[in-house]
Amino acid sequence: MERDELEGGGIARALSRSSQRTKRAIRESIPEPYRDGYNRVVGGAGTVLGVLVLLAAVLVLLRTAFYVVAPYVGMPVTGSNYTVTTRILQFIVLALAWDLIGGQTGYASFGNIAFFGVGVYTVVVLMKGTLVGTVGFPVAFFAAGVVALVYAAVLGYALLRLSGHYFAVATLGVLVATQQYVANLQQTGGGSGVTLPLPTFGSVDRTFFLLFLALALVTGAVYWYVMRSRFGYGLNAVRDDEAKARAMGINAARYKITVWGISAFLTALAGALFAYQNSYVSPGVAFNVNWTVLMILMALVGGIGRLWGPVVGASFLWALRNRLWSGGPVVAAVGNVLGVSLRGAYLVVFGLLLVGIVLGAPNGILGYLDDKGVFDAVRSRVADTRGGSSS
Amino acid sequence: MTAIIPALAQALTDPSVLINGFLIGGVYAAMAIGFTMIWGVVGVINLAQGDFLMLGAFSTWLVVGAISHSSTSSFGTFVVGLLVAMAVVGVFGYLVQRLLVNRIMRVSKFLTLLLTFGIGIVLRESAQLIWSATPRSINPQVPGPSNYGFLGATVPAERLLIFLVALALTVIFYVFLQRTRTGRSIRAASQNEQAAQLVGIDIDHVYGVTFGVSAAVVAVTGGLIGMAFSFQPLMGNAYTLKSFVVVVMGGLGSVGGALVGGILLGLIEHVGSNVWSASIADAIGFTALVVFLLVRPYGLFGQPEEE
Numbered sequence A: 001m002e003r004d005e006l007e008g009g010g011i012a013r014a015l016s017r018s019s020q021r022t023k024r025a026i027r028e029s030i031p032e033p034y035r036d037g038y039n040r041v042v043g044g045a046g047t048v049l050g051v052l053v054l055l056a057a058v059l060v061l062l063r064t065a066f067y068v069v070a071p072y073v074g075m076p077v078t079g080s081n082y083t084v085t086t087r088i089l090q091f092i093v094l095a096l097a098w099d100l101i102g103g104q105t106g107y108a109s110f111g112n113i114a115f116f117g118v119g120v121y122t123v124v125v126l127m128k129g130t131l132v133g134t135v136g137f138p139v140a141f142f143a144a145g146v147v148a149l150v151y152a153a154v155l156g157y158a159l160l161r162l163s164g165h166y167f168a169v170a171t172l173g174v175l176v177a178t179q180q181y182v183a184n185l186q187q188t189g190g191g192s193g194v195t196l197p198l199p200t201f202g203s204v205d206r207t208f209f210l211l212f213l214a215l216a217l218v219t220g221a222v223y224w225y226v227m228r229s230r231f232g233y234g235l236n237a238v239r240d241d242e243a244k245a246r247a248m249g250i251n252a253a254r255y256k257i258t259v260w261g262i263s264a265f266l267t268a269l270a271g272a273l274f275a276y277q278n279s280y281v282s283p284g285v286a287f288n289v290n291w292t293v294l295m296i297l298m299a300l301v302g303g304i305g306r307l308w309g310p311v312v313g314a315s316f317l318w319a320l321r322n323r324l325w326s327g328g329p330v331v332a333a334v335g336n337v338l339g340v341s342l343r344g345a346y347l348v349v350f351g352l353l354l355v356g357i358v359l360g361a362p363n364g365i366l367g368y369l370d371d372k373g374v375f376d377a378v379r380s381r382v383a384d385t386r387g388g389s390s391s
Numbered sequence B: 001m002t003a004i005i006p007a008l009a010q011a012l013t014d015p016s017v018l019i020n021g022f023l024i025g026g027v028y029a030a031m032a033i034g035f036t037m038i039w040g041v042v043g044v045i046n047l048a049q050g051d052f053l054m055l056g057a058f059s060t061w062l063v064v065g066a067i068s069h070s071s072t073s074s075f076g077t078f079v080v081g082l083l084v085a086m087a088v089v090g091v092f093g094y095l096v097q098r099l100l101v102n103r104i105m106r107v108s109k110f111l112t113l114l115l116t117f118g119i120g121i122v123l124r125e126s127a128q129l130i131w132s133a134t135p136r137s138i139n140p141q142v143p144g145p146s147n148y149g150f151l152g153a154t155v156p157a158e159r160l161l162i163f164l165v166a167l168a169l170t171v172i173f174y175v176f177l178q179r180t181r182t183g184r185s186i187r188a189a190s191q192n193e194q195a196a197q198l199v200g201i202d203i204d205h206v207y208g209v210t211f212g213v214s215a216a217v218v219a220v221t222g223g224l225i226g227m228a229f230s231f232q233p234l235m236g237n238a239y240t241l242k243s244f245v246v247v248v249m250g251g252l253g254s255v256g257g258a259l260v261g262g263i264l265l266g267l268i269e270h271v272g273s274n275v276w277s278a279s280i281a282d283a284i285g286f287t288a289l290v291v292f293l294l295v296r297p298y299g300l301f302g303q304p305e306e307e
Helices: A002-007 A009-029 A034-071 A079-104 A113-128 A137-159 A164-184 A204-228 A230-240 A241-249 A251-276 A289-302 A309-324 A329-338 A346-360 A364-371 A373-391 B004-013 B015-042 B050-069 B077-106 B109-131 B157-177 B180-192 B193-200 B201-229 B233-250 B255-276 B277-297
Strands: B147-150 B153-156
Touching: A009 B277, A034 A204, A034 A309, A034 A364, A034 A373, A079 A230, A079 A251, A079 A309, A113 A137, A113 A164, A113 A251, A137 A164, A137 A251, A164 B004, A164 B109, A164 B277, A204 A230, A204 A251, A230 A241, A230 A251, A241 A251, A241 B193, A251 A329, A251 B004, A251 B050, A289 A309, A289 A346, A289 A364, A289 B109, A329 B077, A346 B077, A346 B109, A346 B153, A364 A373, A364 B077, B004 B015, B004 B201, B004 B255, B015 B153, B015 B157, B015 B180, B015 B201, B015 B233, B050 B109, B050 B201, B050 B233, B077 B109, B109 B233, B147 B157, B147 B193, B147 B255, B153 B157, B157 B180, B157 B201, B157 B255, B180 B193, B180 B201, B193 B201, B233 B255, B233 B277, B255 B277
Parallel strands: none
Antiparallel strands: B147 B153
């Protein structure tokens, strides 16, 4: 329980209660003689599915770790192999940054990708020298974070004074409006996009892989620190009951603006790296609404409000997206049965997944397995083994 | 920067800019009524509302295409198309509330946002798979002249028509809320859920009907927009956003607020498009909203909330 309070926080518990209530309602709607069988089959199937997804995510993370050390043990990795892993690391950053405002603070931001785009275009404007003199990438990189931070603070001052409902839709507006402005400015290269100077360092793929890895680790560390700090407890208090939090002397508006600023800062850094890596960017790529969908879904599938949730979600879903995108015999067969090409259908699948997770397992995979006692079982098994070997 | 002020002055004194903005504002009002009702009565922000609008446009288009014999369809088929769209999307909205939203709306408002967002994605991406991303339009032959002269401005017949239909919808919706039994149940539910249940109102059904009626109205608006402008599967987000701007400007949960907010947004967008460029119309409306929120966070007609 104590651990749960530290890691999950209030919303996880509230969500857990909600999912349990839904499950109870389903269970009670089943006639008595069949209820036991339902519990065994459906409950068991959910757990098996959850564990499989978790294993898939762990494999992706292990591959990342392998890529880090592989060149040093005489196993060079070809450049294209880094691409998928690099993108997963980028999404780990985005999903974790989203979870700071969405999970820890309970303010659903549907426009966080706007800060990604702001990061991208800060790099564009600074490296192309269209507004001020040309600067190198390291300066542009940090400037991107700062610009997004200021942008979030100004917007937050207007939007975060409002309730979560207003905030959620308003962030969608931030995304649409920012994209339109960027597409119509001369300094950004307009709607058709712009080409950046190519990176000057060697082994580009590996360098960007390592840079994104470093950013992901920093983001994880920030997230971990926020969760355990007084500031983080304040955020959770705001999420659980804002009026009470204010009554206890928490400056809710300042807390929310600060955490949104941090979220924007990290998101923009990912955007800055993305811009330099891609060399060519356009408003459609930099402010990709589908990526907003992805980052929220990643946090939700893994489990919002916990460090490993977005990490697991990002690893699993980007791998799944690539599988649906690139096809293969199974995907092609399913597509043939449905009569559509699943190549473009991954967003339909993800939309259904979003609806399904919200209704069925709002705590995400980690929360679901936690509720089922899987982690406790593993932990006690480990403890037993240790105890057995020492005696 | 200096060029903006004369351009602004010119746009503000040009009757055709103002009248066209006003007419589009009427459509925005009709579109936002459903959004404001769902928000005000059920307490849910329906992020799929714009996608309901898109479904309305496609339903109308499909019906018109199926029952007309030549490429230019008659006005009658268009009306039939609108009515079918209204019924189909209305039933769909009811089912979405009863089967999906109703299961979690009392648990967490946060989850309803994610849920309706997900429903919207499924709708728009499915539509794109089925009908492709090509922008289309419905072209019925509107009776009467193709343009009307009005206070020194030229108004296309389609725009006048959609304004009148939108205005009629607004009035019908208002009368429905005020005069019918179902309308009174909806208002009762929005005032006090428990008290409404105590006097025998089936609250789940009322919430479903609110969703359904709202979806039906927004579907008709979609059909109208499909005729006067164009429609495509991914149009929804922009219209959800416009509805939000309208509702916040006019104030939550009132038909009159939606009307005033809608016309205000129509004017702002149209004047802005004339001064700058039509491609940033959405951004202008939203920027106006941010400024507006800073000055009057409780809406045009709302009162400051006691904290």
